[in-house]
Amino acid sequence: xxxxxxxxxxxxCNAKQSxxxxxxxxxxxxxxxxxxxxxxxxxFDNDGTLWCEMPVPVQAFFMSDRVKALAPQHPExxxxxxxxxxxxGDIKTALATGIxxxxxxxxATHAGMTTDxxxxxxxxxxxxxxxxxxxxTFTEAIYQPMLEVLALLRARGFATFIVSGGxxxxxxxxxxxxxxxxxxxxxxxxxxxxxxxxxxxxxLVRDPALDFFDDxxxxxxxxxxxxxxxxxxxxGNSDGDSEMLMWTTLGRDDARPSLGVIVHHxxxxxxxxxxxxxxxxGQLDKGLSEAAKYGxxxxxxxxxxxxxxPAAARSAQV
Amino acid sequence: xxxxxxxxxxxxCNAKQSxxxxxxxxxxxxxxxxxxxxxxxxxFDNDGTLWCEMPVPVQAFFMSDRVKALAPQHPExxxxxxxxxxxxGDIKTALATGIxxxxxxxxATHAGMTTDxxxxxxxxxxxxxxxxxxxxTFTEAIYQPMLEVLALLRARGFATFIVSGGxxxxxxxxxxxxxxxxxxxxxxxxxxxxxxxxxxxxxLVRDPALDFFDDxxxxxxxxxxxxxxxxxxxxGNSDGDSEMLMWTTLGRDDARPSLGVIVHHxxxxxxxxxxxxxxxxGQLDKGLSEAAKYGxxxxxxxxxxxxxxPAAARSAQV
Numbered sequence: 001x002x003x004x005x006x007x008x009x010x011x012x013c014n015a016k017q018s019x020x021x022x023x024x025x026x027x028x029x030x031x032x033x034x035x036x037x038x039x040x041x042x043x044f045d046n047d048g049t050l051w052c053e054m055p056v057p058v059q060a061f062f063m064s065d066r067v068k069a070l071a072p073q074h075p076e077x078x079x080x081x082x083x084x085x086x087x088x089g090d091i092k093t094a095l096a097t098g099i100x101x102x103x104x105x106x107x108a109t110h111a112g113m114t115t116d117x118x119x120x121x122x123x124x125x126x127x128x129x130x131x132x133x134x135x136x137t138f139t140e141a142i143y144q145p146m147l148e149v150l151a152l153l154r155a156r157g158f159a160t161f162i163v164s165g166g167x168x169x170x171x172x173x174x175x176x177x178x179x180x181x182x183x184x185x186x187x188x189x190x191x192x193x194x195x196x197x198x199x200x201x202x203x204l205v206r207d208p209a210l211d212f213f214d215d216x217x218x219x220x221x222x223x224x225x226x227x228x229x230x231x232x233x234x235x236g237n238s239d240g241d242s243e244m245l246m247w248t249t250l251g252r253d254d255a256r257p258s259l260g261v262i263v264h265h266x267x268x269x270x271x272x273x274x275x276x277x278x279x280x281x282g283q284l285d286k287g288l289s290e291a292a293k294y295g296x297x298x299x300x301x302x303x304x305x306x307x308x309x310p311a312a313a314r315s316a317q318v
Numbered sequence: 319x320x321x322x323x324x325x326x327x328x329x330x331c332n333a334k335q336s337x338x339x340x341x342x343x344x345x346x347x348x349x350x351x352x353x354x355x356x357x358x359x360x361x362f363d364n365d366g367t368l369w370c371e372m373p374v375p376v377q378a379f380f381m382s383d384r385v386k387a388l389a390p391q392h393p394e395x396x397x398x399x400x401x402x403x404x405x406x407g408d409i410k411t412a413l414a415t416g417i418x419x420x421x422x423x424x425x426a427t428h429a430g431m432t433t434d435x436x437x438x439x440x441x442x443x444x445x446x447x448x449x450x451x452x453x454x455t456f457t458e459a460i461y462q463p464m465l466e467v468l469a470l471l472r473a474r475g476f477a478t479f480i481v482s483g484g485x486x487x488x489x490x491x492x493x494x495x496x497x498x499x500x501x502x503x504x505x506x507x508x509x510x511x512x513x514x515x516x517x518x519x520x521x522l523v524r525d526p527a528l529d530f531f532d533d534x535x536x537x538x539x540x541x542x543x544x545x546x547x548x549x550x551x552x553x554g555n556s557d558g559d560s561e562m563l564m565w566t567t568l569g570r571d572d573a574r575p576s577l578g579v580i581v582h583h584x585x586x587x588x589x590x591x592x593x594x595x596x597x598x599x600g601q602l603d604k605g606l607s608e609a610a611k612y613g614x615x616x617x618x619x620x621x622x623x624x625x626x627x628p629a630a631a632r633s634a635q636v
Contacts (some may be wrong), residue, residue, distance in 0.1 A: 183546030228501030
């Protein structure tokens with residue numbers, strides 16, 4: 001490994017070379033594929049692309065712990081799904097109640113407080129909660145190879161954005177410290193809020209109503225709404241990222257070069273192995289076919305990543 | 319005027335000194351009011367704060383010209399308000415039909431095309447349309463003193479955002495060239511869009527439905543949603559900016575210093591003079607009282623601005 005290798009946690013592979021080549025092509029003056037710096041926009045899914053989303057997405061663990069903390073004020077939850085399953089320790093059954101159940105869990109745990117109070121609740125939780133299998137906190141269950149991709153892109157003038165189905169205000173609590181992505185570059189699902197003066201002090205209150213679900217065809221919609229510029233690089237891992245990969249790579253009138261990358265979860269030993277059959281969240285089915293059709297690059301976690309998580313990366317480098 | 323004066327188009331006045339002092343306080347290492355660079359967020363209204371909004375906001379001129387261009391396909395508009403007044407050259411009567419009429423005009427002129435097509439329509443219009451009284455294009459009817467404030471803030475590490483009742487996708491066409499504000503830092507009103515594949519090519523289509531009206535109490539809501547961080551400086555000019563001025567300056571748990579500035583349109587000779595009695599758009603009534611109560615700084619255009627528009631600034635410097 002060369003000391004000047006910008007992606008040291010990646011083995012030599014097609015994905016690594018494709019990323020390095022693309023970044024060079026668009027950022028080297030004189031390159032026929034040169035892209036002005038203000039147009040160098042890269043978007044990243046979060047769950048399963050930047051951090052671990054198994055056995056359930058991190059925000060589901062947060063919802064579960066919040067339901068348990070709030071349960072004494074809601075005796076009816078012991079008799080009502082999806083709360084009943086959560087309180088019995090069965091998150092997967094609770095999530096299997098579908099969109100309606102998920103929305104109920106989301107509103108019961110994410111609404112009814114000010115935006116400042118919500119930040120404090122999430123921050124406190126993240127500081128102590130641990131992944132059930134990986135023996136680390138959730139913000140340590142992030143992918144070292146992807147941190148290196150973020151750093152490489154930023155070193156070459158890219159603005160890096162997160163575009164995730166997860167909650168924007170949940171992710172913003174840690175995204176700047178953990179990924180180097182500032183709050184205004186974190187796009188995600190949102191609930192409605194309203195402005196109030198409480199004894200002369202302005203607050204924003206989180207209301208129990210979905211504002212926008214940032215997944216699938218909603219991702220390019222939000223990219224346009226928040227970024228206002230078409231990305232030239234897009235990183236995802238599931239069928240929920242398909243439309244934003246299309247929006248980045250297909251049929252561009254501006255003839256800009258583009259790169260689409262899919263993180264393929266092939267490593268059941270160091271992380272989790274799942275794709276076509278995993279329907280609860282993070283399913284990668286049509287995306288595997290589209291990758292071949294559209295030239296999206298597959299990053300094979302088992303074969304392409306020398307290390308997966310930062311701690312392992314650190315010990316490997318010692 | 320010193321060559322190192324960061325605000326040369328401002329006369330010596332309280333507003334100029336307040337802005338310069340605030341920027342120094344928050345950005346000089348060792349200052350007791352020092353604010354880390356990633357928290358230096360400044361928000362600016364657009365209509366009446368960065369460019370001229372009289373006799374009607376620029377986007378109303380755009381709507382009017384679009385109605386005229388599209389009228390041959392809509393013979394019924396000759397008999398129906400608010401289109402009938404527009405076609406008779408009377409924008410003010412059309413706007414006086416209220417929110418419902420404005421929404422009809424907006425949807426008839428801003429929806430039904432792809433996002434790319436809309437950008438081309440706006441760009442073409444801006445390149446030729448001229449202000450009816452100021453003898454210049456609309457993107458030349460911007461305030462030179464405010465361009466200097468934007469530049470000063472950015473030189474001291476601030477991220478500068480626009481937060482306007484105007485259309486986000488309308489403003490993004492010119493905001494980067496004219497104000498140096500990139501598309502992802504332009505927040506405004508939005509209409510709904512949806513993603514489509516047309517013969518394998520992805521497009522976003524602008525639908526005739528309001529997504530969010532970014533005015534009054536909607537401004538702090540959108541600041542939280544898009545920026546995810548409380549600004550420390552806010553510049554407005556009308557009662558529509560009151561809530562975002564409050565959100566910036568009042569009752570902060572983080573004890574950050576803050577600055578609120580209101581551009582007061584006092585100059586009927588060089589621009590337009592209006593405040594409490596001007597109800598069509600840009601009314602400044604309760605804001606004048608709030609400014610005194612909350613310590614917001616009034617920038618008096620007539621007395622505080624040496625020049626108003628860039629061309630005058632250039633000739634004055636020659």
